Amino acid sequence: MFKSILAPFDGSQGAQTALRKALELRAICGECSLTLLTVYRHHSMLEASISMVGADQTGNLDEIMRGHAKEVAENGKAIAAKAGYTDVRAFVKSGPTARVIVSFAQEHQNDLIVIGSRGLGSFEGYLLGSVSHKVTGLAACPVMVV
Amino acid sequence: MFKSILAPFDGSQGAQTALRKALELRAICGECSLTLLTVYRHHSMLEASISMVGADQTGNLDEIMRGHAKEVAENGKAIAAKAGYTDVRAFVKSGPTARVIVSFAQEHQNDLIVIGSRGLGSFEGYLLGSVSHKVTGLAACPVMVV
Numbered sequence: 001m002f003k004s005i006l007a008p009f010d011g012s013q014g015a016q017t018a019l020r021k022a023l024e025l026r027a028i029c030g031e032c033s034l035t036l037l038t039v040y041r042h043h044s045m046l047e048a049s050i051s052m053v054g055a056d057q058t059g060n061l062d063e064i065m066r067g068h069a070k071e072v073a074e075n076g077k078a079i080a081a082k083a084g085y086t087d088v089r090a091f092v093k094s095g096p097t098a099r100v101i102v103s104f105a106q107e108h109q110n111d112l113i114v115i116g117s118r119g120l121g122s123f124e125g126y127l128l129g130s131v132s133h134k135v136t137g138l139a140a141c142p143v144m145v146v
Numbered sequence: 147m148f149k150s151i152l153a154p155f156d157g158s159q160g161a162q163t164a165l166r167k168a169l170e171l172r173a174i175c176g177e178c179s180l181t182l183l184t185v186y187r188h189h190s191m192l193e194a195s196i197s198m199v200g201a202d203q204t205g206n207l208d209e210i211m212r213g214h215a216k217e218v219a220e221n222g223k224a225i226a227a228k229a230g231y232t233d234v235r236a237f238v239k240s241g242p243t244a245r246v247i248v249s250f251a252q253e254h255q256n257d258l259i260v261i262g263s264r265g266l267g268s269f270e271g272y273l274l275g276s277v278s279h280k281v282t283g284l285a286a287c288p289v290m291v292v
Contacts (some may be wrong), residue, residue, distance in 0.1 A: 145288065
């Protein structure tokens, strides 16, 4: 019934549980693709100016965050591969998490978003809990909160 | 993958869309039951005391609301029957909508709740929009917001 599932993935236990549910759903949907999306926050100049990091180091920090997000996305792909799905694609994007997820889903015409009810805490800069609330409010397609 | 789906149904367009999605999901899940739940607000003595309705008429009003809720539930069953599903059960309960839905799902061991992102407005005494947010926050099982 669904043709194109999007699973936002931040590496948290909640996201892992959601990913497993997305894999199960994909399996019973027949001809259906599954895409992972890891979103990281862009460390803007404004943020840099009020943090301990000098503006000259901002680019560096963004690189580190991007690198970490890529690792998280790869871990998601590894979970999928372990479950027998080697054709799962993973993307990394930066920006405000919920909005990036919803825009991505619209662009890629995903017809279902499967998201964890709670993700990482402030350590990672955002709470997937409030993200899942925002996504259910903003998305044009159905959202499964796991 | 899901064995027992619960679809809260308030008769709104959103609830009808969610119900159709629940029927589709049920079809691909194989051995899976679908239950409808219509929740109406109990017109408590407190509410009666501040409304235009005398306390002596409260019982009467509850009967009317319960009767309307039963009709709504029957309409939901009719939509399911029209789609070929004649074994859908429908329940009517009173109380705070989100909490009643979550308690019902726990009691009946539903493993998925499929709910409309937006339901009826204040005319019916509650907004399914905020209800769906509360349900995703409170439920122990996955919630699909359609």
